[in-house]
Amino acid sequence: MSVLHSIRFTLNGKPVRASVPVHLSAIDMLRDVLHLTGTKLGCGEGECGACTVIVDGVSVNSCLMFAVDCDGREVITIEGLRTDEGLNPLQKAFVQQGAVQCGFCTPGMIMQGTALLNRRSGMTVEEIRRGIEGNLCRCTGYRKIVDTIASALHETSSEEIS
Amino acid sequence: MTVIAKETLIGKRVPKLDAPPKVSGEARYLQDIELPGMLFGKILRTDRVHARILNIDVSAAKALPGVHAVITAADTPNVPLGIGRDNPPLKGDKVRCIRDEIAAVAAETEEIAEEALRLIKIEYEDLPAVFDPAESLKEGAPVIHDKHPDNIPFTFEYSHGDISEGEKESDVILEEKVKLHYVTHCCMGVSGIIANFDSEGNLVVYSQTQIPFMYKKDISPVIGVPPEKIHVIQPVIGGAFGSKLDIYPFEPICIFLARVSRRPVKMVFTREEELVASPTRQPVELTIRGGAKKDGTLTFREVHTVHDNGGYTSWGATTPFVIMQTVSSLYRVPHCLYKTTVVYTNNPYSGSFRGYGNLQATYAVETHMDKLAEALGIDPLEFRLRNAQEEGETTPQGMRFHTCGFRDCLTTAAEKSGFREKHPAYKSGQEGPVKRGVGIASLLHVGGGAKIYRTDGCGTMLKVDDFGKVTVMTGSTDIGQGSETVIAQFVAEELGLPIGSISVINNDSEITPWDVGVHASRTTFIAGKSAQLAARKARMKLLKVASEKFDLAPGQLDLRGGQVVRAEDGEALMDLGKLIRSLHFSTKNDIVMTSEYYEPPSMMQDKEFKGDVSATYAFGTQVVELEVDTETGVVRILRVTAAHDVGRVINQMGIEGQVEGGIVMGIGYATTENLVVENGKVMNPSFRDYKLITAPEVPEIDMTFIETMDKEGPAGAKGIGEAPAICISAAIANALYNATGVRFYELPLTPEKVLRRLREAGGNGA
Incomplete structure (x- = not known):
């Protein structure tokens, strides 16, 4: 088993902590570890954009980003757009x-x-x-x-x- | 007094009912479902194209910790599947093409499953392979299936009239050969399945299938589970376009894994696997020969095609059913002959794909029409108008055009695009390397289902609850095209309800009634009509109950805005929910629940492929204006002007989405998409190398809907799902000819191919 890294970051405005293996992609962490399945995996190679999330204000393909690279950053997923009134x-x-x-x-x-x-x-x-x-x-x-x-x-x- | 005016949702811009959960991220696709104890399944596919399997050693894979099941053909009943029943889910004796499944693993994680696959050892004896259907037909060619020593699983032949008569009447006869390539669906949500058996042997399948009911029947013998023990749940489907119309090996394989491991097993393709191992559009080599008289009347048409069937038979092999319709009946052709030979090779195999052979047929027919017009010296629009079908005609193949907006489509698209002026202007020669062209092409497609089985029906059950909310249970499947919303619109119309009062259940075989499946652009027409009729029955019942209550005849009452109203002045008499509660809480002790099975008035074709196979037919014309750089071969499509006979628009926004999406998919087929298969191997299994159209390449699209008000269709509608993708590639090729004076006989029209052809033709044409 690979070594787990403990990371902290802001996810959709809330602080989160996660222990993730070094090779885990950000999308796999979002979907499989944090159970936010709104972000979709379309290709896993950064070619289709289905997995786009916003990290520190910039859109990224979460399939090309390592989960550990979320450490200390602000991540927004589709689930984070919802307002008190519902859809944004x-x-x-x-x-x-x-x-x-x-x-x-x-x-x-x-x-x-x-x-x-x-x-x-x-x-x-x-x-x-x-x-x-x-x-x-x-x-x-x-x-x-x-x-x-x-x-x-x-x-x-x-x-x-x- | 509260007065409620009559309102209608038909033809309005109605947002899709399933859009809110899709934009919020709540929609649960197959990929998003996780069951307790679920394992992950992976398939080992062969890297050979034709080889005998000598030995499969799975011992190391079985010993890997975290592995719960490893299966090969020896562990399964090995009953072949697919519409040709020639494709065993796991291959035990030999492999016939690159995607062939040899073994499968269920493990606690995907990583363990992948590691286990790497531990499986296979010994092969390579066999001579064949990749060109022409070679495959030769004496002594490698035999792909012993059952078919000639490598021919199917042939098709259709004819009417007498070709030799047609030849005699002709002033011009032209022949050409076109070669059409492999493309694939590229659904954004890849293929997948989850299978789970309970301790009683009942199977639940989470499936993306387009045919939930026939799925049970078709997969039953393959997996050895009686259909009544199979429960199909369809999570939200991330695109289908025909790719899920057949059952493919991964589905029974995952079910076998679930049975052996006694756990739920989930299998989801990688994108690479999706591009290598899901069906393609049928590649076709097509020879078209036809003639016309000096006055522009078509005399005959003869079409011979060879279909590369690949290693196994799926729906691609049956695309001649649709190809021959366009060949025989888009225009009036007095004498017609169509022949297809379907040939096994060691290439990948094809399935159904939006348009179902009609993109291929229409490319050939409509580029040939253009060429004939040129040879006769007649304007290509006039030539088409002279031969176009009209309302009231029955074609020699037996198709009856009760309504036909073909001529309107032709003239509307031509007028709105300026075709009449631009075509001669561009043709007369242009300065500089960048040249403009306009091209026109039209289409005929089924618009009222297609009776390829003894029934083409769809069931609906409809419940009106004690708060006036309606639940519609339909057998039809929504693959993103918006049928759920259209069905709700028809129900809303009958029951005078806002769309928000209607929910549609369309994804659970234990609840929903039978339907053939989502294909042949049939869902608005067939499932829509079924829902409309079920709602009409509920309306009758509600009006009857109300008539007793208010002492008015049912005809003097109406349903509007969730209320029973007096028809003549719209005065609200009672809330619908209250009316229903009065049924429950009274001696009537009744509920409002109706059902309907709608069977369209179409017929199966006879042995000669003749018969009125659809309840109505859709027509359309598209004009393309483009620019081609003759020094680089780059084609830029500037404008598409489309006119479609849609019967009647039901959801304006939905139909625009179908047309825009179809046109862009068709542009991809014509210009960028190409699944490169070399010696049986897929050379470009990624979106980096398989080029889909992206947003900046989308041209201006102008569309007009010709409303012919079909008498059988619900509220006058015809099907539209496939039509927009069908004729655009021919329009593009015709526009390129207009710009350059060179004909193109192969797709896709990539810069490389365009440039090569321009140089080869030296600018002097066909």
Whole structure:
């Protein structure tokens, strides 16, 4: 058995502690050790983006990150977006605008969308398309996903202005 | 007085019922399910393409701590599965293609299972292999299955009219050969299964199957468990597109592991395994020959195809059923002959995949139509209009077009894309290396199910509870396409309820009534109609109860907004829940629960493949405008203008999603996707090397829905699931011709292939 490392980090706003083997990926820790199954494994090679989470404000493929590298950092998963009122505005927009079909890429898309929205306002549609280039979707043809993120960006920007 | 106006959800933008749990991360896919005591299963697959198995030594694997079961063919009944019943789950005597399963392990962790697989030793004697179907047909070719010494498991032949007559009538005859490649489904959620036996021998299978009821019957003899002891639960499915229409070896293998280990066993593919060992779209080599008169009337069409069946038979072998429909009936063809030979090789094998042979057929037919138009000097749109099917026709193959929006599709797509002006303008020659082109192509597909079994029906049970909430239990399966929501819309419409009052149960074979399965774009039409009729029965019953209560005829009452209302002025009379409670708490002692089995008025084809196989048919036209850089071969698709005969739009947002997703999947087939198989081996089993379309490559899509209001379809609807993916590749190839004057006979149109072909053709065409 490999040696376990004790790590502490912030997960969805709450402090957590975990003992993880050095070779364990962040996604396996999230899903198998911490039982947060909202983050999806699509390829395990950083090619599909289904496992996207936000670490210290930056979107990462959690399949390419070691669990031990979460130590001391702030990790947000799809489960962390839920508000006291339920779904957050971007999640609601994905529902209302039909950006979901089978839904397997959806948590990763929403996390990537969140990272894009956090990064800056005033992004063009072309920049949004490029921003989700690393997230594969086989069902929707991406159009409703791009439009949804664009509309959410527009809402965020208008709020900032007002 | 409270007045409630009549409202409808039909045609509205209704958000999917299953979307909230999918965006929150709560939706539980197979991958997310963990049962107490669960083990992990892994399969050892062969690295040979054709070899006799001399010995399998599993002793070291069995001795590994944490391993609970190791099985080989010797531990199983070894009954073959698949629609050709030629595929034993575990191979004991020989392997026939790269994905072949030899042994399997159940262990406490995936890592232990993988380690155990590495400890299994196999001795082989390699056999001569064959990878080209033409070689496979030759005398003395290696025999793949002893049962078929000629390597031909199936042939198909369809004809009407007399080809020689057609030839005589022709002013132009053209022949070409197209070669279409392997692509694969790439569901974002990979394949998997969980199997568990209780101590009474009852089996629970957590499955992603598209056919939960036939699954029980089909897998029963393979695993030796009677169907009545099999309970199929379908967790949320991460994409299917046809890939889960057959049963594949991993499923019985996992069930065997559960039986031997007496534990729940979960098996989930890796992405590499998914690309190597799940079904592909059927590769086809297709020769098309056909003619027309000077006035633009088609005279005959002859199509010969060879299907590389790979090592075993799955649904890919039966795609001729669909191919011949497009060949015989998309346009009026007076004389027609279609022949297919399905040939075993040592390549991977194919399953069903959205469009089911129709992408291949339509590529050939619609590029050939373009070529004929050119040869006749007729505008490609006019040529198509001249030969397009119309409402009221019965095709020589027996398909009856009660409604047909084909001409509207052609003219709408042409007008909205500016095809009439752009096509001659681009053709007249363009300066510079980057050239523009427009191309047009159309499609015919089943739109009201497909009666390939004696029934094409779907069952519904519907319960209205004491608070006016409705539970719809449907046999149909939702694979993400949104059938659950459409079904709820039909029920909401009948019962005058908001969509939030309806929940749909569609994933448990112990609860839901029988259905054929999710395929052939049939679910909105068949399951939707079944739900609509079940709801109508509930409506009748509720109105009858209310009529006694309010002393009004049922026809004078209506259901709106969760209330019984007076029809003429909409005055609310009673809450629906209260009405039902009055049934429970009275001498009536009754409940409101209805059922329906809807069987569409279609027929099975006869032995000559003739018959009206679907209750209705879908048509569509897509125009592609693109740019091609003739120095690099890079094709950039700028705009797709689509017009589809959908009968009637039920969920505007859902149907847009189907069309957008289908078009992008079709663009992938045409331009980027290619499962490279060399000497039987899959050379690119990763998303790095298997290139799916990504967001920046998606063109503008303009779509129009032609509403022909099908008389049989629920609220006038036709099926749409497969149609949008079917004709785009032909439209792209036709647009490339318009831009460059060069025809393309092979897909995918990658920069490398485009450039090679442009150089080879030297710019002077076909």
